[in-house]
Amino acid sequence: MxxxxxxxxxxxxxxxxxxxxxxxxxxxxxxxxxERVVTVKGLAEREVTADKAIWPIKFEEAGNDLGTLYTTVERKSAAVTAFLKAHGFSEGEITVSPPSIVDRQAQNYGNSANIAFRYTAATVVTVYTERIDAVRQSMKEIVNLGKDGIALSGQNYEHRTQFLYTGLNSLKPSMIEEATKNARVVAEKFAKDSASRLGKIKTARQGQFSITDRDSSTPYIKKVRVVSTVSYYLSD
Missing domain, CATH: 1.20.5 (Single alpha-helices involved in coiled-coils or other helix-helix interfaces)
Incomplete structure (x- = not known):
């Protein structure tokens, strides 16, 4: 048992x-x-116009009398400011930096007799505005300040005009949606070509948004771009 x-x-x-x-x-x-998956990327792009401009206007002066040099700098700063106001910019959009003075004789290690002017002064008048078209037009006409004896310095990396776009948050939802839809189109094409059916999303990763100049000739027109990476399940 x-x-x-x-x-x-x-x-x-x-x-x-x-x-x-x-x-x-x-x-x-x-x-x-x-676990059969396909991973695809979806792209979304927009062209937008910049909504902020930072325009630094730099000029330099030289002289041997420090007091006279300061007076000249103040007069020419006032002339630049007047030019900007005549083109519609307000007091709040204009900033005048204190002059930066360099004593060339104190920095010289050779014969100071070869120095034509002991002091140099550099001043920057900066415009910060949302009026992009006004900046572009004024940049074309600022050469007229040369008639007042104001020698403007060329733009370098530190003092270059910048056009910015600050409305990215308003674009994000629609661009992410578009990028995801474009990714699905690619995935569906892959599934069809491989005789499979597209299933649910396994993972989705939003790429980083980038804002660049459309080209070097039109820095006030920006290209906004995002790439989404999505993985889908596949079934027979």
Whole structure:
């Protein structure tokens, strides 16, 4: 009797282990099938006009009398400011930096007699505005300040005109939606070509937004770009 009971118990254990193994293998096959994925990228781009401008206007003066030099710098700073106001810029959009004075004689290690002017002064008048068209037009006409004896310095990296776009947050939702839709179009094409069906999204990663000049000739026109990376499940 005990042997018969043990045999029956062993049979049930055997059948149970067999069933468990079958279920485990079936589950493994299902998981393996679910792991078939395709990863695609979707692009969205916009062209926008800058909504902020930073326009530094730098000029330099030289002289041997420090007091006279300061007076000249103040007069020419006032002339630049007057030019800007005549072109519609307000007091709040214009900033005049204090002049930066360099004593060339104190810095010279050679013969100071060769220095024509002991002092040099550099001043920057900066416009910060949302009036992009006014900046562009004024930049064309600022050469007229030369008639007043104001020699403007060329733009370098530190004092270059910058056109900025600050409305990115308003574009993000629609651009992310467009990038995701474009990614799905690519994924559907892949699924069709591979005789598969496109399933649910496995993972989605939004790329970083970038804002660049459309080209070097029109820095006030910006190109906004984002790339989304999406992985979809595939099934037969």
């Amino acid at each position: 005990q042997k018969s009971t043990a045999a029956i118990l062993g049979l049930f254990i055997f059948l149970g282990l067999g069933l468990f193994g079958y279920l485990l293998s079936t589950a493994a096959l299902t998981v393996k099938g679910m």
